[in-house]
Amino acid sequence: MTPYGSFTFFFIVAILLAPTIILGLQGKRFQTYNMFVTILALGLIFSSTLRGAIALILFTIWQVLLIKSYIAYRKKANGNSIFYLAVILSILPLALSKLMPYFSQVNLIGFLGISYLTFKGIQLIMETRDGLIKKDIPLSRLLYFILFFPTISSGPIDRYRRFEKNFQAEVTADQYKLLLYQGINKIFQGFLYKYIIGYSINHFFIAKLRFYAHSQFEHQLYYMYSYSLYLFFDFAGYSAFAIGVSYIMGIKSPENFNLPFISRNIKDFWNRWHMSLSFWFRDFVYMRFVFWIMKKKWIKNRNLVSNLGYILLFLLMGIWHGLEIQYILYGIYHALLMVIYNSFERFNKKHKWWPQNKFTHAVAIIITFHFVCFGFYIFSGQLFHKGV
Known part of the structure; x- marks a missing residue:
């Protein structure tokens, strides 16, 4: 059953969450029951495909073993090679699920929500390496975070420390x-x-x-x-x-x-559109790439490094949607928009060519809207396949 795809789904979820509501209104804890609800809801969502259910179980075991192993390793050592290996192994099921449809009619690895679950796994490994996650995570809580059913298929992508704060909070x-x-x-x-x-x-x-x-x-x-x-x-x-x-x-x-169609420029748009995904790519791809290049001192020009970071970020975002030409071009298109705007922003700081007032703000929104819509036109594939 597709999440939020029918009124039947909402009806079943309402029944499942009735005890949660009763407990909450009485000021009692309900997170243990919610873990049970998540298991039931996942059973409902994957009830129509045994293959998908098996793939989800195997994927979850794989991610949990990686995360638990890396947290244990990080307490004793801090080798970069193990960190890179853990990240690669965490990404591996997602990469295979994206490639398999091009070699087989049956995707044995892919299942609903594999991308967003992978992003959570990578996040946990990276934040453990950064020292933001210092303690071992109880198995039940780790599973609850990764498999939290309301957001399993298309996000939003939560961060573990924020999720943990809500989980631990005493709610009156x-x-x-x-x-x-x-x-x-x-x-x-x-x-x-x-x-x-x-x-x-x-x-x-x-x-x-x-x-x-x-x-x-x-x-x-x-x-x-x-x-x-x-x-x-x-x-x-x-x-x-x-x-x-x-x-x-x-x-x-x-x-x-956050009202993406009133964005005043392309940077502003990506701070408003699918924010949990764009912030994830910003924090775990763009920022790390820029920091790594600057630390190695391979390129000293900060603007060039920033532009290369944007190109990498949006190429990956395009490829993540799929290997079809429209998704790759969509990524390239937004990478070029970001590079062009980045250059314009630097130019305008020096020359004040584009003043800041209500009129220019309105014009900027209109211009951005048209560029964004053309990007979605590319994304739709209609540019290559005429006829609706």
């Missing part, structure tokens, strides 16, 4: 009332975004573009903007569902969207 009845209220609001927002606005755009406009467009150019233009809006409302709606259910379970999963 009044505090839980606020969490419950915020969670229900988020779920209703998700219904508005995904099942009303997103559905209407897709069903009443995108599916009927032939009635609105009088030329091929108009058809592609209308598709570009409508697809961009549909993608936002569909994905933001899903994220709202995941965050809402998380809140009801006492976990404040991070926000994933």
